[in-house]
């Protein structure tokens with residue numbers, strides 16, 4: 001048993017943090033009560049004076065494969081990102097995938113995040129060993145995660161109508177020569193095998209499935225991926241209407257919106273998460289809400305890639321569950337969930353003059369905890385500090401300048417905290433970050449292994465990088481042209 005004594009437990013709905021003690025049995029909260037809570041004599045006491053205790057933040061959308069080849073392009077749209085980001089991730093070994101998960105876990109944990117939904121790309125196809133390596137990375141770091149092999153039986157260049165036709169012959173041939181997942185059945189077989197032989201505690205790390213982007217996937221693949229996830233009662237996650245180019249391409253390819261297409265295929269449902277959803281129209285949001293689907297909102301990535309701003313207030317009006325994510329370190333450069341909350345709050349405020357439509361800080365906090373926990377399929381065990389929930393607890397230092405003076409706890413956590421106020425982090429009753437250090441791994445050793453890996457990867461990726469560089473100008477200008485097409489939700493998205 002553990003007793004956390006002398007802290008103040010954040011109550012986001014009441015917008016207060018009152019003194020309370022927390023009694024923990026194993027990995028679960030047993031009781032939260034007034035100061036001097038009775039506890040067994042042999043309970044280990046953790047002193048939490050000058051600490052705010054809040055539930056660990058839950059990252060609803062990220063990609064560990066982008067943790068090593070990170071921050072590659074500056075003025076990159078989503079499409080330039082999809083073109084240019086492939087090179088460095090083609091040669092990741094299983095050891096690299098493990099290291100990538102670990103550095104991501106460190107980045108998240110020390111900034112107050114205790115669980116994430118990781119969509120993992122493996123080149124050219126997913127593998128049981130690769131998925132296990134990522135899961136092991138999170139498991140050893142002490143973090144909770146949903147790991148989803150991200151796959152498609154098509155490729156980006158073919159998913160943008162007309163793009164392949166404008167490419168010079170030699171570049172097109174080079175793209176066509178690249179290995180790829182040829183049969184969707186192979187990808188789903190990997191997910192099925194992993195589910196049957198999963199060596200990890202599913203409360204800690206579990207499997208989901210992620211068809212990358214609808215237009216990169218055949219209808220048959222999408223239908224069968226959805227069926228598999230329903231058969232095994234696991235999550236299904238895809239990037240949906242992230243950029244205007246995707247939305248326009250969807251209309252050209254399917255003669256209906258991407259969301260309508262997924263609805264017609266029977267893909268939507270209570271295990272389905274749509275990442276981004278910047279270019280959803282009102283009917284799309286109703287489609288998602290009516291099917292019990294969820295959204296992972298990634299405000300930093302949406303701005304970094306110039307994708308636009310998701311209409312989160314309208315999603316909430318539709319009763320859609322909306323979690324918050326960081327997206328990857330190559331599309332939003334860090335995995336700071338405090339920053340993701342801050343940007344979710346702020347972007348809601350520049351979408352219109354009616355301040356009553358802006359997100360409140362307690363709404364944003366709920367999105368990054370309770371709602372993100374729903375996205376991970378773990379709402380009954382994480383995202384809340386209450387008896388019966390896992391002891392995933394972030395300790396904030398009230399002597400940090402972020403809280404001096406402590407005046408409005410929700411405003412200071414959601415709009416003000418940048419991660420520097422995190423004093424320690426507990427996951428499942430275990431302190432994984434304390435006194436500025438991870439307790440679960442040797443950080444210096446991790447850094448030097450990553451430096452070695454990245455040196456090797458840059459050499460191995462030279463040819464692919466050269467191809468991406470040659471394609472960049474053509475992909476960029478073609479997609480800008482496509483994005484000039486009028487699209488009926490664009491008036492909502494804050495883009496010219």
Ligand SMILES: [Zn+2]
Nearest residue numbers: 239275327328
């Ligand atoms: Zn993503």
